[in-house]
Amino acid sequence: MNNLSVSWDGLGLRGRLLAMIVLLLVLSGVVSHSVQLWREADDYRADLSHDMNHTMDLLEISLMEHAITGDFAAIQRALTLRAQYSLIAEIQWRDPSGVVVKAQAIKPETAAYPPWFHRLFGFNPSEQLRGVVVGERNYGVIAATFSSVPLENRLWREATSQLWQSSLGLALLMLVVYLLLGRWLKPLKSITAMGHHLLAGDYRGGIAGSSRFVPEIRDMARILDQAATEVGRLVLSLSEQRRAIDNAVVVIESDLKGIISYVNDKFCEVSGYSREEVIGHDHRFLNSGLHLREFFDGLWEDLRRGEVWHGEVCNRTKSGGLFWLLTTITPILGPDGKPLKYISVRVDITQRKLVEGVMSQQAQIINQTHDAVFSTDSKGTLVSWNRGAELLFGHDGDGAIGEPVQFIALPGEQERFYRQVFLGLIRSSGGALETRLAKKSGEPFDAYFSLSLLKDKEGMEIGVACYVTDISARKRMEHKLRESEMRLAKAQQMARLGNWEWEIATGEIQWSDEVYRIFGVDRDTPVTFDLFLSRVHPEDRELVEKSLTAALAREVNYNVDVRLFPAGGEVRFIHAEAEVEFDGGGKALRMFGTVQDITERKEIEQEIRASREQLRELSSHLQAAREEEKATIAREIHDELGGNLTALKMDIFWLARKLPPEMEAELEKTRSMADLVDTSVHAMRRIVTELRPTVLDDLGLLAAMCWQASEFTKRYGIQCKVVMHGEEIAVEGAYRIALFRIFQESLTNAARYSKADLVLVDVWREHDKIAMDIVDNGIGLPEDKAMDPTSHGLRGMMERARTLGGTLEVGSAPGEGVAISVRIPFPSRSQPMRSFQQEMRGGQHD
Structure with a gap:
C-alpha cells in the first residue's frame, strides 16, 4: 500500500485522470462481460440439456432391438459408435441379468480454460439414465455420462476473443483520452512554467496560446500575466534606482553605537572589504588616523541632536590605502524625535583629492x-x-x-x-x-x-x-635604423630567412617582414601564437608544441622542420631554430629565432627520393625479369638439351649393341661417348639448378636452403647449418626467390671473403615478419666495407629486401665474423604449410 501511495502521489493531474478513467472503464467492462458470459452459459446449459435428452432417445431406439434379442455384441457396437459424439464421456448398458457393456470417448477433449473459469461458468451435467421397456418388461438401463468441456472451451474462446477486442478498444480509447488530456491540461504547464519564471526573477509575463484555453484557465492566465507585468515593472524600477545609487555613492547603515548593519556594493568596491568583514563591526576600524579626536566629537554631537552632518572623511582601505568620502550622515528619527539609526551617503572623492595633490606637484615638475x-x-x-x-x-x-x-x-x-x-x-x-x-x-x-x-x-x-x-638625435638614429633594417630585410629576402622574437610573459610576438611573407600573413595583422599555430600543418602541430615545451624546459634546443598552410597558397616547408633566454631563477623570459623557407630544398629532396624509388622499382623489375629469364632458360635447357642428350645416349647404347665384339676400338669409343654424354647431363643439371633450383619450386624454401647448404659444404668444405623454428614459413613468388637469393649471396660472400669454417642460418616468423639471420665465424669486414659503393653483393641483398618492404642489416667487426639480419613483412595471403623439417624428422639440417 505504501508503494501504491507513493506511486499515486508521484502522478500528475493528467496521469491521475487517466488512471481513474482506466479503472472505471475496466470495472464496467468486467461487469458487462461477466453478465454476458453468464447469459451465454445459461444458453449453453439449455443446449446441453436438449442434446443429452436427444442423445438418450437415439440410444434407446438404437438399442431396443438388440436388448430384446440379447445381442450384446451389437449393443457394444452401437454404444461405441455413439460414444464418438463429442459431448459423451462414457456410456453403459446394464442388463437385468447383471451384464454391463461400456463404451468411452476415444479422444476426450481437454479443458483449455483455467480452473476458476469452470468454477464461475461450468455446467457440471449429471449422469443420465434411461430404461429400455417394451410393454411392461424392462430389458435394461442406459447410463450416459456427458462432458461439458467442449461447450466450456467454446465459451472460453468466445470470452477471450471478446476480451482482446475490448482491450484493443480500451487501448485506442485511452490513447485518444491521453492526447485530449494532454491538449486540455497543457495550459496548466504553461502557467506553472510562468510561476517558475517569476520565482527566478523573469517578470516578462506572457503565456503563448492563452486565447485557446478554456475560459477558467484563460482568466487565470490573464490575471497571472497582468500580475507578472506589474511586479516586473515595480522590480525594474526599484532595481534601477538601487543600481543608480550603488553606482554613484557609498551607502552605510549603522546603529546608535556606530555598529555597521548594512553596506552597499560601492562601499565594498571602494574599501576592498566584503560585507561579511564589515557588518557587525564599529566604524572605528576604518579610521585613517588623519582626523583629530575633536573632529569625531563634533560629528557625534550633531548626530545625537538629530541633525544632518556634512563633511569630508578619510578612511583606510583593507589593503592599507587611503580613500576620501564626501559624507552626508542622516539620523533616522523615531516618533519621539530621537535617532533610531544612521544612514550615511558618501561620494568617493579620492580621485579629486589625488588630482589636487598631483596638480600641486605638477606645477613644480613643469618648471623643473x-x-x-x-x-x-x-x-x-x-x-x-x-x-x-x-x-x-x-x-x-x-x-x-x-x-x-x-x-x-x-x-x-x-x-x-x-x-x-x-x-x-x-x-x-x-x-x-x-x-x-x-x-x-x-x-x-x-x-x-x-x-x-x-x-x-x-x-x-x-x-x-x-x-x-x-627629437633630432632620435631622428638621426631612426634614419640609420631604417637603412639597417632595409639592408637586413633585403638579405633575409634573398636568403628566404626571417627572424622572430617571442616575449613569453606577455605573449607578444614580433616577426620580420620575411617571416610575414613566408607565412603568407599581411604585415598589419596582429601576430599571436594561435595565428602561428593555425598556419602550421595539422599533422605537424603536435611536433611544434612538443618541441617548444622541451625548449622552454631546457631539455633540447628548438629545431624543427614543419609544413605551413599560408593563406591562399600552397603547402610550404620551413626550418625553424630558436634559443630561449632564462632569468637567474631558470624562468623562461623570451625566445628568439629564425625561420627559413626550405620548400625548394624539400622539393629537390622529394625529387631525389622519387628518383631513387624509381631506380629501386626498376631494379626490382630487372631482378624479377632476370629471375624469370633464368627460369625460362633453365626450363628450355632442361626440356630441349636434356631430351637431346638422353636420346643421344640411347643411340650410343643402341650402336654399342650393334657393333660386333671384335671391334674393340669402336666399342671403346662408344663407351667414351656415353661417359661424355653423362658428364654433359650432369653439367646441364648443375647449370639448370644454379639458374633456378627446381627444389625451390617443388619443395619450398626450407628444402631449397637445405639443398644449397649441402652443396655449399660439398663445394667449399665449410659447414653450413640451417634451422627453421616452428612450422615452415610458406611464401611464394618474389618473397621465396628474394630470401633464397639473399641466402645464396651470403654463402658466396662467406666462401670468398670470410675464411670461415661454420655458417649458421636461422629462419623464423617474427610476428608479422619473416626473419632470417646468417652468421659466420670468419675474419669479419672492415668498418666501412658494409656501405662501400663497390660492395655490389651486399647492396644487391639490401635492395632485394627493401623491394619487399623489408630491411637487411650487416653487423661485423674485424676478427668477429659477419652477421646478416633480414626482416621482411610477411605476405598477407601466405598461410603455414606442413613443415618440411617435420617430414625430415627434426628441426636441423646440415
Missing part, C-alpha cells in the same frame, strides 16, 4: 623639466614659458610671453605652422605630431609637439598647453 612646456590663451598668445623652453629655444620668459605661438616656427613657415599645426590640433581637441621648429639663432631642429586644451569648470576653452621636446 628640461623639455619645453608653455601655454597660450585662446588666441595663441604665449602666457607661460618654463625653464625648459628657455633652454630649448633660447628665448627667455620675458622675451617669449606675449609673443604669438608661431614665432617658434621656421622662418617663412610661421603662417603654415599656425594654421595647419596649431589650429589643426585644436580642431582635433588636442593631439601630438612631429614637426620642425627653429631656435632663436635660426637653427632648425626636429621636434615632438604636443597640444592639450585648457578648460574652465564649465567646460569652456580658455587656452592651450603645449609640450615640445627635441
Whole structure:
C-alpha cells in the first residue's frame, strides 16, 4: 500500500485522470462481460440439456432391438459408435441379468480454460439414465455420462476473443483520452512554467496560446500575466534606482553605537572589504588616523541632536590605502524625535583629492623639466614659458610671453605652422605630431609637439598647453635604423630567412617582414601564437608544441622542420631554430629565432627520393625479369638439351649393341661417348639448378636452403647449418626467390671473403615478419666495407629486401665474423604449410 501511495502521489493531474478513467472503464467492462458470459452459459446449459435428452432417445431406439434379442455384441457396437459424439464421456448398458457393456470417448477433449473459469461458468451435467421397456418388461438401463468441456472451451474462446477486442478498444480509447488530456491540461504547464519564471526573477509575463484555453484557465492566465507585468515593472524600477545609487555613492547603515548593519556594493568596491568583514563591526576600524579626536566629537554631537552632518572623511582601505568620502550622515528619527539609526551617503572623492595633490606637484615638475612646456590663451598668445623652453629655444620668459605661438616656427613657415599645426590640433581637441621648429639663432631642429586644451569648470576653452621636446638625435638614429633594417630585410629576402622574437610573459610576438611573407600573413595583422599555430600543418602541430615545451624546459634546443598552410597558397616547408633566454631563477623570459623557407630544398629532396624509388622499382623489375629469364632458360635447357642428350645416349647404347665384339676400338669409343654424354647431363643439371633450383619450386624454401647448404659444404668444405623454428614459413613468388637469393649471396660472400669454417642460418616468423639471420665465424669486414659503393653483393641483398618492404642489416667487426639480419613483412595471403623439417624428422639440417 505504501508503494501504491507513493506511486499515486508521484502522478500528475493528467496521469491521475487517466488512471481513474482506466479503472472505471475496466470495472464496467468486467461487469458487462461477466453478465454476458453468464447469459451465454445459461444458453449453453439449455443446449446441453436438449442434446443429452436427444442423445438418450437415439440410444434407446438404437438399442431396443438388440436388448430384446440379447445381442450384446451389437449393443457394444452401437454404444461405441455413439460414444464418438463429442459431448459423451462414457456410456453403459446394464442388463437385468447383471451384464454391463461400456463404451468411452476415444479422444476426450481437454479443458483449455483455467480452473476458476469452470468454477464461475461450468455446467457440471449429471449422469443420465434411461430404461429400455417394451410393454411392461424392462430389458435394461442406459447410463450416459456427458462432458461439458467442449461447450466450456467454446465459451472460453468466445470470452477471450471478446476480451482482446475490448482491450484493443480500451487501448485506442485511452490513447485518444491521453492526447485530449494532454491538449486540455497543457495550459496548466504553461502557467506553472510562468510561476517558475517569476520565482527566478523573469517578470516578462506572457503565456503563448492563452486565447485557446478554456475560459477558467484563460482568466487565470490573464490575471497571472497582468500580475507578472506589474511586479516586473515595480522590480525594474526599484532595481534601477538601487543600481543608480550603488553606482554613484557609498551607502552605510549603522546603529546608535556606530555598529555597521548594512553596506552597499560601492562601499565594498571602494574599501576592498566584503560585507561579511564589515557588518557587525564599529566604524572605528576604518579610521585613517588623519582626523583629530575633536573632529569625531563634533560629528557625534550633531548626530545625537538629530541633525544632518556634512563633511569630508578619510578612511583606510583593507589593503592599507587611503580613500576620501564626501559624507552626508542622516539620523533616522523615531516618533519621539530621537535617532533610531544612521544612514550615511558618501561620494568617493579620492580621485579629486589625488588630482589636487598631483596638480600641486605638477606645477613644480613643469618648471623643473628640461623639455619645453608653455601655454597660450585662446588666441595663441604665449602666457607661460618654463625653464625648459628657455633652454630649448633660447628665448627667455620675458622675451617669449606675449609673443604669438608661431614665432617658434621656421622662418617663412610661421603662417603654415599656425594654421595647419596649431589650429589643426585644436580642431582635433588636442593631439601630438612631429614637426620642425627653429631656435632663436635660426637653427632648425626636429621636434615632438604636443597640444592639450585648457578648460574652465564649465567646460569652456580658455587656452592651450603645449609640450615640445627635441627629437633630432632620435631622428638621426631612426634614419640609420631604417637603412639597417632595409639592408637586413633585403638579405633575409634573398636568403628566404626571417627572424622572430617571442616575449613569453606577455605573449607578444614580433616577426620580420620575411617571416610575414613566408607565412603568407599581411604585415598589419596582429601576430599571436594561435595565428602561428593555425598556419602550421595539422599533422605537424603536435611536433611544434612538443618541441617548444622541451625548449622552454631546457631539455633540447628548438629545431624543427614543419609544413605551413599560408593563406591562399600552397603547402610550404620551413626550418625553424630558436634559443630561449632564462632569468637567474631558470624562468623562461623570451625566445628568439629564425625561420627559413626550405620548400625548394624539400622539393629537390622529394625529387631525389622519387628518383631513387624509381631506380629501386626498376631494379626490382630487372631482378624479377632476370629471375624469370633464368627460369625460362633453365626450363628450355632442361626440356630441349636434356631430351637431346638422353636420346643421344640411347643411340650410343643402341650402336654399342650393334657393333660386333671384335671391334674393340669402336666399342671403346662408344663407351667414351656415353661417359661424355653423362658428364654433359650432369653439367646441364648443375647449370639448370644454379639458374633456378627446381627444389625451390617443388619443395619450398626450407628444402631449397637445405639443398644449397649441402652443396655449399660439398663445394667449399665449410659447414653450413640451417634451422627453421616452428612450422615452415610458406611464401611464394618474389618473397621465396628474394630470401633464397639473399641466402645464396651470403654463402658466396662467406666462401670468398670470410675464411670461415661454420655458417649458421636461422629462419623464423617474427610476428608479422619473416626473419632470417646468417652468421659466420670468419675474419669479419672492415668498418666501412658494409656501405662501400663497390660492395655490389651486399647492396644487391639490401635492395632485394627493401623491394619487399623489408630491411637487411650487416653487423661485423674485424676478427668477429659477419652477421646478416633480414626482416621482411610477411605476405598477407601466405598461410603455414606442413613443415618440411617435420617430414625430415627434426628441426636441423646440415
